[in-house]
Amino acid sequence: MFDVKDLYQEVIVDHNRNPRNFGKLDPADKTLEGFNPLCGDRLTLYLNMDGEERISEVGFDGHGCAISIASASLMTENVKGKSVPEAEAIFNTFHTLLTDSSAALDLERVGKLAVLAGVRDYPSRVKCATLCWHTLKALLEGGGEPVSTE
Amino acid sequence: MTAAAPHGAAFPVERYRADFPVLARRVHDQPLVYLDNAATAQKPRQVMETLDDYYRDYNSNIHRGVHTLSEQATAAYEAARKKIQTFINAASHQEIIFVRGTTEAINLVAQSYGRNRLGAGDEIIVSEMEHHSNIVPWQLLCEQTGATLQVIPINDAGELDMDAYKNLLGDNTRIVAIGHISNALGSVNPVTEITALAHAVGAVVLLDGAQAAPHTSLDVAALDCDFYAFSGHKLFGPTGIGVLYGKQALLEAMPPYHGGGDMIKMVTFKKTLYNDLPYKFEAGTPYIAGVIGLGAAVDYVSAIGMDQIQAYEDELLRYATTAAVGVPGLTLIGTAAHKAGILSFVLDGIHPHDLGTILDHDGIAIRAGHHCAMPVMERYRVPATARASFAFYNTREEVDKLIAGIDKAKDIFN
Numbered sequence: 001m002f003d004v005k006d007l008y009q010e011v012i013v014d015h016n017r018n019p020r021n022f023g024k025l026d027p028a029d030k031t032l033e034g035f036n037p038l039c040g041d042r043l044t045l046y047l048n049m050d051g052e053e054r055i056s057e058v059g060f061d062g063h064g065c066a067i068s069i070a071s072a073s074l075m076t077e078n079v080k081g082k083s084v085p086e087a088e089a090i091f092n093t094f095h096t097l098l099t100d101s102s103a104a105l106d107l108e109r110v111g112k113l114a115v116l117a118g119v120r121d122y123p124s125r126v127k128c129a130t131l132c133w134h135t136l137k138a139l140l141e142g143g144g145e146p147v148s149t150e
Numbered sequence: 151m152t153a154a155a156p157h158g159a160a161f162p163v164e165r166y167r168a169d170f171p172v173l174a175r176r177v178h179d180q181p182l183v184y185l186d187n188a189a190t191a192q193k194p195r196q197v198m199e200t201l202d203d204y205y206r207d208y209n210s211n212i213h214r215g216v217h218t219l220s221e222q223a224t225a226a227y228e229a230a231r232k233k234i235q236t237f238i239n240a241a242s243h244q245e246i247i248f249v250r251g252t253t254e255a256i257n258l259v260a261q262s263y264g265r266n267r268l269g270a271g272d273e274i275i276v277s278e279m280e281h282h283s284n285i286v287p288w289q290l291l292c293e294q295t296g297a298t299l300q301v302i303p304i305n306d307a308g309e310l311d312m313d314a315y316k317n318l319l320g321d322n323t324r325i326v327a328i329g330h331i332s333n334a335l336g337s338v339n340p341v342t343e344i345t346a347l348a349h350a351v352g353a354v355v356l357l358d359g360a361q362a363a364p365h366t367s368l369d370v371a372a373l374d375c376d377f378y379a380f381s382g383h384k385l386f387g388p389t390g391i392g393v394l395y396g397k398q399a400l401l402e403a404m405p406p407y408h409g410g411g412d413m414i415k416m417v418t419f420k421k422t423l424y425n426d427l428p429y430k431f432e433a434g435t436p437y438i439a440g441v442i443g444l445g446a447a448v449d450y451v452s453a454i455g456m457d458q459i460q461a462y463e464d465e466l467l468r469y470a471t472t473a474a475v476g477v478p479g480l481t482l483i484g485t486a487a488h489k490a491g492i493l494s495f496v497l498d499g500i501h502p503h504d505l506g507t508i509l510d511h512d513g514i515a516i517r518a519g520h521h522c523a524m525p526v527m528e529r530y531r532v533p534a535t536a537r538a539s540f541a542f543y544n545t546r547e548e549v550d551k552l553i554a555g556i557d558k559a560k561d562i563f564n
Contacts, residue, residue, distance in 0.1 A: 003511075004507065004508050004511040004562070005562065007507065008504070008508070008562050008563075013562065013563055016563075017499070017563075038519065039503050039518070039519050039520075039533075039534055040519065040520050040527065040533035040534045041533070042533070063533055064501065064533075065501035065502075065503040065504050066500075066501060066504045066563070067503075067504070122507060125503070125507060128503065
């Protein structure tokens with residue numbers, strides 16, 4: 001039996017209350033909206049690139065549950081300064097961590113994102129944690145269509 | 151007992167709870183507190199046993215076999231129709247059409263009644279508090295016919311603006327489609343008055359009774375509505391079965407919605423003769439067990455008494471409302487003077503989904519989200535609400551647990 005406080009760790013509560021890199025980047029090289037029609041979570045991601053390959057600045061705004069806001073906040077901290085392949089690799093590791101319960105919990109590979117590992121015990125909440133990442137992925141891949149979790 | 155119980159006798163809630171096996175289970179090692187009844191209600195063993203008996207003892211197709219099993223199944227199926235006729239006080243069993251649920255009932259009316267009758271310039275009136283299933287079928291009809299959708303606004307309490315409604319009504323109004331009780335707000339709408347006003351301009355009225363059927367006694371004759379739709383699963387019956395009531399003269403004049411077996415008298419490639427009501431609208435083998443099970447659910451609540459259920463639930467909602475408004479940072483969404491069964495709210499600094507997860511850890515099931523009523527969320531400028539919805543088997547102790555769970559969530563977030 002897991003404690004609900006394993007999900008809502010202090011770091012998550014803090015990032016929800018004071019999200020990092022919250023606010024519009026203006027100007028932004030790339031902007032994309034992501035939303036979860038089931039719960040109404042909606043966020044917009046802003047990126048500035050250093051050339052084609054490196055994320056120099058990232059910001060977001062919008063509204064959602066604590067899991068989605070904290071995840072977006074942690075993501076922006078994590079991917080700032082990363083190359084596109086590095087960011088994609090982090091997402092893949094993070095996604096596997098949350099969706100494949102048989103995967104080894106190699107928390108070191110995802111750094112601070114490990115505080116979201118508890119989400120894997122809540123299948124209905126995985127989309128909350130991955131909304132920002134799906135939006136980032138679509139943005140890096142150049143898609144112009146808003147991202148929906150459904 | 152310190153307070154006088156309604157109708158002179160205590161409502162034996164523990165006895166009724168014992169009829170619902172799922173209420174005895176535990177969730178996350180806590181007793182289940184099921185407060186998501188507006189989404190779907192739990193089932194009493196009497197309904198489950200009825201389904202089981204059908205499948206074990208007389209499973210058979212209806213209206214066609216000469217053998218014993220088919221005769222028994224047909225008799226049980228048609229007996230359920232009569233139970234529902236009595237339950238809603240319809241004039242004839244021919245006015246009771248079995249459908250999959252409220253959604254299908256509304257789509258049936260939109261298409262079968264509306265498609266051939268409406269055209270450009272005609273108007274359909276809905277309200278701002280409707281469930282998507284009482285919006286989208288009418289939008290589809292508007293696209294098909296050129297009719298337009300008019301929307302009755304609601305006030306801050308979540309009550310219909312009846313003056314605005316009167317202003318919307320006119321010679322072009324053809325259909326008025328309104329929820330009897332709002333699933334997102336709990337508002338009980340003045341449907342008798344709404345119906346009379348619509349009839350005065352020659353419009354027909356469909357009432358979406360999905361949330362009303364489990365909470366209040368229904369009398370379609372007194373309401374004088376033209377169509378009334380409700381779902382079995384919110385009325386303690388099976389999922390996948392629902393009812394469309396329609397006035398006989400209207401149903402007679404409407405073309406079939408689905409074609410197939412059972413809805414015909416005779417088929418040739420030149421001409422097909424449709425069956426009489428209600429079979430004209432029941433193409434194909436229906437959900438026989440579901441119909442019989444719904445009949446058992448109606449028997450169950452009728453034995454308790456819908457008036458007794460309503461009185462008990464009204465008292466429980468008053469208790470819950472008083473407790474909820476005492477929680478700092480809690481804002482009720484939906485404070486109509488006349489409400490039933492539903493407590494919708496938001497908490498400062500805590501998203502409804504997070505609250506839902508935290509409550510689930512204490513075994514408490516609520517709904518968090520837009521409740522398939524996005525225009526209502528838009529109206530109150532919230533992305534989602536938390537919703538506790540009650541049935542007659544809920545108790546004050548369960549309300550207390552809900553409030554304690556909300557306090558726990560506040561501790562985690564503050």
